[in-house]
Amino acid sequence: MGVIETHGLTKRYGSITALNDLDVTVGEGVTGLVGANGAGKSTLIKILLGLVPATSGTATVLDHDVATQGSAIRALVGYMPEHDCLPADVSANDLVLHMGQMSGLPYAAARERTSDVLRHVGLAEERYRPMGGYSTGMKQRAKLAQALVHDPRLVLLDEPTNGLDPASRDDMLALVQRIGGDFGIAVLVTSHLLGELERVSDNVVVLDGGQMLQSSATTEFMHATGSLIVEVHGRSDADRALGQALIDAGLVARPMPGGLIEVEVRDAGTSDVVRDLTVDLGLGLVRLQERHHRIEDVFREGGAGSVQPV
Ligand SMILES: Nc1ncnc2c1ncn2[C@@H]1O[C@H](COP(=O)(O)OP(=O)(O)OP(=O)(O)O)[C@@H](O)[C@H]1O
Ligand SMILES: [Mg+2]
Incomplete structure (x- = not known):
């Protein structure tokens, strides 16, 4: 009970x-x-x-x-x-x-x-x-x-x-x-x-x-909704290069507005993979943070109907 x-x-x-x-x-x-x-x-x-x-x-x-x-x-x-x-x-x-x-x-x-x-x-x-x-x-x-x-x-x-x-x-x-x-x-x-x-x-x-x-x-x-926001610099196509490297490493990554990349957290080592790949590409890491889930994210993923701004 x-x-x-x-x-x-x-x-x-x-x-x-x-x-x-x-x-x-x-x-x-x-x-x-x-x-x-x-x-x-x-x-x-x-x-x-x-x-x-x-x-x-x-x-x-x-x-x-x-x-x-x-x-x-x-x-x-x-x-x-x-x-x-x-x-x-x-x-x-x-x-x-x-x-x-x-x-x-x-x-x-x-x-x-x-x-x-x-x-x-x-x-x-x-x-x-x-x-x-x-x-x-x-x-x-x-x-x-x-x-x-x-x-x-x-x-x-x-x-x-x-x-x-x-x-x-x-x-x-x-x-x-x-x-x-x-x-x-x-x-x-x-x-x-x-x-x-x-x-x-x-x-x-x-x-x-x-x-x-x-x-x-x-x-x-x-696990279902966790993702990281990554921002890199170093060359003009830095975000695309890292995005591709992350996908090649088997992670789910997608571009976001402003040259940011969203990476789905697979396990506790995901942020290490991001860091290592950034270094391998000779890029600088400006931001690596857990995405602060606002409720809209869940609604988007859940595919639910009306969402009011919070
Ligand atoms: N006394 C009431 N009379 C008429 N409608 C009401 C009343 N109390 C709540 N509602 C309506 O019921 C719905 C749910 O309201 P509720 O206050 O439970 O939401 P909430 O999740 O607590 O929102 P918030 O985050 O703004 O506090 C809303 O559409 C609200 O307008
Ligand atoms: Mg309330």
């Missing part, structure tokens, strides 16, 4: 179909839920919490039926909502303490947990300041802390990296990974960037227009 299971889950808002006949199973560890804007990620999370009723189909969370056991689910699950929802005149300390007590912890235990989780998320002295004066990064940390205070079995994190700069994104992703790994809490985390979830997720589920496009272990996923 999965931590989360849905069968034929469908949600319509008038003429809009937000979720369309979705069958998803989510297990232990960290699961990334990826999809473009409007794919249905937040709708799925709200249904799983029992906050929004499905139009048809069924779903269970930790063996509880979302249609009838919403409050039991919310006692076992932590939720980090997508949008800013923090009261401006309350400190993170007071909010998290209050949420702990609301979840049934006695005052002393709630205080202890509050101090622990705020430390884990990296809110230091500022935890005593009103949250209205927090930066986006601090707000995201406060939202995460309140989702963890009651020691949940599962957390649903809706776009925890939204609005964060690259360094804060990395910190947040490391935290997400630690929640799933060190703390043993099952995690469902959403993003529209596949690249960032690949790094921290054991499994990835891709939604497109309310339907499941792909669900697999992250390792399989990277």
Whole structure:
């Protein structure tokens, strides 16, 4: 039995179909839920919490039926909502303490947990300041802390990296990974960037227009979609020469706009092959990087329909 299971889950808002006949199973560890804007990620999370009723189909969370056991689910699950929802005149300390007590912890235990989780998320002295004066990064940390205070079995994190700069994104992703790994809490985390979830997720589920496009272990996923972007210089036909050499070496390579070459990753040695061939041709390597998968890449490869810009 999965931590989360849905069968034929469908949600319509008038003429809009937000979720369309979705069958998803989510297990232990960290699961990334990826999809473009409007794919249905937040709708799925709200249904799983029992906050929004499905139009048809069924779903269970930790063996509880979302249609009838919403409050039991919310006692076992932590939720980090997508949008800013923090009261401006309350400190993170007071909010998290209050949420702990609301979840049934006695005052002393709630205080202890509050101090622990705020430390884990990296809110230091500022935890005593009103949250209205927090930066986006601090707000995201406060939202995460309140989702963890009651020691949940599962957390649903809706776009925890939204609005964060690259360094804060990395910190947040490391935290997400630690929640799933060190703390043993099952995690469902959403993003529209596949690249960032690949790094921290054991499994990835891709939604497109309310339907499941792909669900697999992250390792399989990277194998299926991983590629490198290569840029070389040295002579006018440098990109064509290297492209041909890569193909001769049995790799799949194709030209991209701007003289770049995209090379499909075959195994851990692929980047070494690129480097060696570049040297053999007497060329200079300007760029060799893993392609940062945006969700569009998967849609292109999956051949799915409408893709909205992210
Ligand atoms: N309360 C609502 N009323 C009407 N339509 C809604 C409502 N909530 C969601 N929708 C629609 O359902 C679809 C899915 O929305 P949802 O918010 O679940 O997407 P999402 O994947 O979370 O997108 P984002 O990345 O922008 O957060 C969208 O077309 C949206 O407009
Ligand atoms: Mg959303």
